Amino acid sequence: MKRFPRSVALALIATVTATVWVAGAEAGAASELRPAFVGGKLSSKFRRAESLPPNGGFENSLVGWAGYNATLSIVSPGASGAAARVVLEGAAEDFSIYPTARPVTSTAAGAVYDARASVRSLTPGLRICLRIREWAGDSVVGSAQACAMSTSEWQLLPAFGYSVVGGGHELDIYAYALSVGANDSFDVDEISLAVSAGRTPPPPPPPPPPAIGLTATAVDHAHIRLDWAAVSGAASYRVSRGALAVGTTTDTTFTDTLLWAQSSYAYRVEALSASGATLSAVSGSAATSVLPAGGFPRPFAANGVWNKPIGAAPLHPRSAALAAFFASHAINPNLTFYSYGVSVSETRPSDPLQSVPCIRFVNCTLGAFGSFRIPTTAQADPSSDGHLAIYDPVAGREWDMWQAWKSGDSWSAGAGAAVSMSGDGIAAANTASGNAANFPLLGGIVRPEELLQGRIDHALVFMMPQVSNLGRVCPATHSVGDTSHPDALKQGTRIQLDPGLNVDSLAIPAWQKTIGRALQVYGAYLRDSSSSLAIIGENPISRGYDAWALVGLGEPNAGLMRGFPWDRFRVLDAATNC
Known part of the structure; x- marks a missing residue:
């Protein structure tokens, strides 16, 4: 099974405006509206509210429900009567059960909905979540979720509320899990989405003078x-x-x-x-002041793999064949913004000190420098990769997490690495870092300020379908691949946009021209496998504001790069990468 999950086409990427993690899950910026619990069960006020998804109790029927990357069946007894069993189908990295029709078809702005579900699983280490999404047409404009780690006994997921962003939208709800191995499964019962039964948040206390x-x-x-x-x-x-x-x-x-x-x-x-x-x-x-005249600061050594121009580096002997394979797999090309990007957080001396365990891969090195500080505003990218990069510019250190997860005041990760930023920041071989190539998460990502200034002064990173499973090339120290095709690119491969191409003459947006010029001068390294071709960018979720919107890219699908000249690339000889 792949350790590092896929990207998705940006046409399907959600714009998450309020992700709420509650009671054993990640604490987001949105307010929580919790119903009272009585003896471990929801209060009668909540239970009396009418559940909108039909047949959420699965009483001997799966009518109205379908599985994503999953097969469904009825099991009994459930938490109450029968329940639905959700079994992973194939080698997908997440699987779910969802209603075939969205249970709320027209919202009122500010309305509050409550959600709940009971879950269990015999698969140890399975993370099971219930999620609400708000849809404006084909775009997700808000979401909230609650998660828990699997137990063999029925447990009630932490109840949570969601406040609607806009009027005339739709809501859906689904239960999902992030797989840890073949034949994973979970049971779910009593899925409920209901209009809040008269609960209103208490008025804030008057501010002190x-x-x-x-x-x-x-x-x-x-x-x-x-x-x-x-x-x-x-x-x-x-x-x-x-x-x-x-x-x-x-x-x-x-x-x-x-x-x-x-x-x-x-x-x-x-x-x-x-x-x-x-x-x-x-x-x-x-x-704040203006951007530095020398450009937005770039991490890592000035003469290292990230910041050294390509110059006269030779091409791979089979560059034409490899580039043709690359172009043929440029599926739904995009720059990642709000999902499958890298959430970035800068630490300070007053931030809480954390000791972060790796719960999926024990050969991680997050503790290489001991405990480290994580800002209270830090949030992981909401995709199944859950990337989060914490960096300390004073100490020159970076902590990279894959499947980062906050439970209460504590953090854990599926895998990760602590690296020095004075060199290239690449984790050692035989360790489990934040991505398939063991690159630092800050290495090569596109930052919003770089598009603001109109230039990117470092190599980029990308992911694509059909990565070679025949090894890796420097600077990668780890590889995850899914094809033995002789023309497939290996992790660590460096590509370059034809330097003879007049990028400024192309009929593409200005921000794509900025990326194009960087790809001519610095190129891009293959970092991960995915279901679409993606240049990897920062997810600004930890900033507390939408930095991409400030450069005109705040709309869903704004990062699509279908008009980009993907057929004009060449592949460099890996011997010159390091």
Whole structure:
């Protein structure tokens, strides 16, 4: 089975505006609306609400339900009466059960829906989730989910609520699992999606009177430093950027990170007592500076594999055949934004210290430098890859996670690596890093600021269908492939857009021309296998704002690259890669 899952065509990629993880799952930025539990069961108020998906109790019937990458059957007894059994079909990396018709066909903006389900599985280590999605036409504009690790006994997934983004939309709900091996399965019962039975969030307490004393100062294009006077009786200070809490500290200084250049930000710092009560608050604002004249900062060694131009590097002896295979597999080409990208988070000294176990592959090296700090705003990419890169620019270290998962205040990962950013950041052979090639997750990804400045000063990374299973080439130290075709590219292969092509004359958007020029000067390395061809970009989910929208790419499908000259590539001799 492949260790590192696929990409998806960007036409199918969801724009996730509010992913909620609750009670043993990842905590997102959206508010949670939890029904009360009584003796381990949902309160009668919640249970009385009318469930919208038909036959969610699967009483001796699967009518109205279908399986994705799965076969379905009825088992008994379930949590209550019969239940549905969902069995992995083939070698897919996720499988699910879903209603054949969306249970909500016209929403009201702000309406709240509650969801619940009971699950069990004999497969150890299986992560089972229930998810709501909000659809505007063919695009997902919001979602929320709850997850739990499998047990052989029936368990009620943490109940959660979803607040609708817009009117006239549709909602669906489905239960899914991320597979860990062949013949995985889970049972599910009592799937319910219901209009909230009169629950409304309590009104927020009135803010304390603001006081003077917060100094906000721009450090550079991406950082603002906050300083304030100590408050008598304060045990800690909560820092918010707008409505987003970005951190808590016991110091009287805090630096906000990953901000947008030449942008104004408003801050509020609340002094908290030991019990969490707000004692006082101060407010202030500042604007970031312009991007550096030398360009957006790039990680890793200046003369290493990521930042060294191709120059006169020779072609592979069979470049034409390999390039033809590449072009023939340029299926649904795209730049990844909101799914199957890399979520990036910059750590600071006040962030919580974490010891992150790897639960899928024990040969990971996340603990190579010991425990490390993860910002409270950090979120994993919502795809099944769950990529998250944490980096410390002061220490020059990076922590890469595949299938990153937050449970309460703790994190775990399926695999990962801790690497130094002073070199190339590539994990050693025989270890399980954050992707199939063992590349650092920050290596080669496209950042929104690079499209803003109109140039990318490093090599890119990509993934594609039909990767060779006949080995790897430098700089890759690991490989996952699915074909023995002699022309298939191996992990680590470096491709280059024909340097003689006049990119500026092509009828493609300006951002694609920026990528095209980088592919001519620096090329791109094959990092992963996937179901579509994808240039890998940053997922801005950990920033707290949509950085892609700020360069005009905030719409679903904006990253499609079907007009790009994929037939004008060549393959470089791997002997010159490293």
